[in-house]
Amino acid sequence: MHRNPLVFDNRFDPETVRRSGSRVVASLTAPPAQRAQVARLADSPHTFRVILLDSAGDYYDNEALATLSQPGCITLLLSLAEMEDLDLRSRNKRLPKTAGLSRFSAFVLLHRLGDVLYPALEGVVYPHLAISLTRLVRSGWSDSISPDRMYFPGEVSTVTRELARRLLEPKKMFRRGDPQDTYNLLRRYIMSHTNSQMSREGLHGDDPYPDDAAQYIADWVALSEMPSARARPGRGEPWLLFPPKPGEYAPEDEERLRQFAEAINADFPPFIQSLLDDLDGAVIRL
Numbered sequence: 001m002h003r004n005p006l007v008f009d010n011r012f013d014p015e016t017v018r019r020s021g022s023r024v025v026a027s028l029t030a031p032p033a034q035r036a037q038v039a040r041l042a043d044s045p046h047t048f049r050v051i052l053l054d055s056a057g058d059y060y061d062n063e064a065l066a067t068l069s070q071p072g073c074i075t076l077l078l079s080l081a082e083m084e085d086l087d088l089r090s091r092n093k094r095l096p097k098t099a100g101l102s103r104f105s106a107f108v109l110l111h112r113l114g115d116v117l118y119p120a121l122e123g124v125v126y127p128h129l130a131i132s133l134t135r136l137v138r139s140g141w142s143d144s145i146s147p148d149r150m151y152f153p154g155e156v157s158t159v160t161r162e163l164a165r166r167l168l169e170p171k172k173m174f175r176r177g178d179p180q181d182t183y184n185l186l187r188r189y190i191m192s193h194t195n196s197q198m199s200r201e202g203l204h205g206d207d208p209y210p211d212d213a214a215q216y217i218a219d220w221v222a223l224s225e226m227p228s229a230r231a232r233p234g235r236g237e238p239w240l241l242f243p244p245k246p247g248e249y250a251p252e253d254e255e256r257l258r259q260f261a262e263a264i265n266a267d268f269p270p271f272i273q274s275l276l277d278d279l280d281g282a283v284i285r286l
Contacts, residue, residue, distance in 0.1 A: 006041040006106065007073070008034045009051045012080055016054055024087040025080050027103035028052055040106035043227045046276045047073040050109065055081045056285065062147035065283040069153055074276065075283040076109065107222045112286040114218030116149050117275075124167040124271065125190075125217060125264075126183055151283040160278055163271040167263060173256050187213040189257055193242040194219055224269035225276065238265045 010029070017029045027033050029052060041048070049070060056079035059065055068075050102108050114121075145152075174182045191212060192199065196219040220240050241261040244254045 004038070005044040005047050006038045007047070007049045008038070009049055012052050012054045017080065020080070020084055022084040022087045023103055024083050027105070028078065028080065028083065033104070037104070037106040037109065041226065044225050045273065046225065048109070049073045049075045051075060051077050053077070053079055055079050059285065060148045062151050065148075065151035065285065066153070068283045069151060069281045071281050073281075074113075074279050076113065077283060077285045107226060109286070110222035110225050111215075111218045113284060114221030115214070116145065116284050116286065117221060118214045118218060119145055121217060121221075122214070124164045124268075126186060149285050152279065153281040154278055157274065157278050160271065160274040163267060163274055167267045167271060169263075173259065185253060185257075186260065189244070189260070190216050190241070193244070193261070195238060195240060195242060196223065220264075220268055221272055224272040239269055240265050 012029065017025060020026070028050075051068060053059075056077055059068070059077060065077070068077065174186070194216040196216065198219060199216060223240055238261065241264050243261050244257045246254075248254065249257060
């Protein structure tokens with residue numbers, strides 16, 4: 001049976017788009033850009049339907065999002081007016097580079113999906129937040145993802161829950177000591193060792209804000225879904241996290257971080273794959 005992992009459902013006014021002048025809007029709406037994104041996701045295992053509206057003002061609650069649900073795919077909803085506004089505001093030269101809104105690609109679409117899912121993912125990444133795993137198993141995700149961002153028609157499967165618990169197991173070694181110190185250690189490690197362009201370019205540098213690592217974990221969602229974006233050919237690289245370099249950390253931290261990276265590389269991609277299986281019919285506002 002023929003599959004198309006990415007489908008654009010264009011519901012915008014072409015004349016409005018023509019007058020926009022926003023490069024971000026163009027990266028979503030231009031036919032060559034859409035064809036490139038469809039081609040990039042050709043080998044992805046899930047089907048995504050991207051609905052592009054001039055304005056998504058009518059879709060700000062769970063009930064309204066539910067009207068866009070379609071079985072057999074995950075629906076991603078974007079407002080071009082909102083994207084244009086964010087694009088214009090992000091051009092402020094006084095803002096850090098990471099405050100900018102990237103032009104869309106297949107990878108950016110999936111990264112933004114990771115942004116929305118992040119509140120329900122952090123409990124499988126950080127050991128002292130493991131209690132938030134309970135968010136993951138509640139139908140509707142009402143405790144973790146705002147209903148104006150996501151309609152979820154099903155429930156998280158037993159397979160996904162078991163994969164989440166498997167991710168947590170190796171992290172028990174982090175539970176001794178100060179939780180905030182552990183959080184900061186893992187956060188900085190994730191930011192500097194993720195196998196993605198953002199990490200390789202060091203975009204966050206020494207930025208002290210604790211939520212920055214969320215952007216790198218959103219990259220993990222895209223890397224887990226896109227075969228073409230994972231380890232660069234011929235380099236023998238891990239999918240998500242590089243191991244610590246010898247002498248980069250204190251010996252006890254180096255061993256714990258090595259085990260952390262091994263667990264993430266082995267178990268996070270199948271966890272995301274199973275989670276996206278569960279999200280069939282979901283509508284997610286990016």
